[in-house]
Amino acid sequence: MAVLEILTYPDPRLKQEARPVERFDEELRAFVRDLEQTMRAGPGGVGIAAPQVGRFERIVVVDVSGRKETASHGCMALINPEITAWEGLAVGREGCMSVPDYTGNVVRAESVRLLARDPYGEALEFDCEGFEARAVQHEMDHLDGLLFLDRLVSRRNDLFRRKVYKK
Numbered sequence: 001m002a003v004l005e006i007l008t009y010p011d012p013r014l015k016q017e018a019r020p021v022e023r024f025d026e027e028l029r030a031f032v033r034d035l036e037q038t039m040r041a042g043p044g045g046v047g048i049a050a051p052q053v054g055r056f057e058r059i060v061v062v063d064v065s066g067r068k069e070t071a072s073h074g075c076m077a078l079i080n081p082e083i084t085a086w087e088g089l090a091v092g093r094e095g096c097m098s099v100p101d102y103t104g105n106v107v108r109a110e111s112v113r114l115l116a117r118d119p120y121g122e123a124l125e126f127d128c129e130g131f132e133a134r135a136v137q138h139e140m141d142h143l144d145g146l147l148f149l150d151r152l153v154s155r156r157n158d159l160f161r162r163k164v165y166k167k
């Protein structure tokens with residue numbers, strides 16, 4: 001396994017749209033393991049998307065189980081994820097491994113229903129809420145070339161410099 005290099009803003013590759021995964025093979029599963037390890041190597045990493053490491057395929061990993069008082073499905077490796085329903089709106093603070101110096105307040109759906117494939121190609125369905133739903137939406141944005149910076153209502157009011165820079 002390997003910790004992969006993270007692309008950081010304003011790298012133009014972060015704006016690239018990712019294509020669907022077509023081959024569910026051992027190479028994909030090895031990549032998903034590297035992606036998960038890369039997420040865990042970051043400070044407070046709760047999610048990661050393949051484009052953040054320069055692979056432009058629709059793959060995300062989300063794991064919010066380390067956060068207390070948060071509903072969680074554990075570690076979810078989601079291939080070709082789609083949101084099929086959503087409910088409610090909430091504002092919450094987000095960070096991103098590709099935007100290490102800032103956090104921001106972002107409006108997201110409070111709960112989402114999610115369809116995806118696992119790394120073996122089996123169909124998955126999840127109902128996510130709260131912080132897990134937020135993390136899924138954040139990571140799926142990376143697949144469409146969007147960062148949380150693109151979702152701020154106001155950079156002046158909703159963008160915050162991190163007090164402690166952790167590398």
Ligand SMILES: [Zn+2]
Pocket residue numbers: 095096097098138139142
């Ligand atoms: Zn991110």
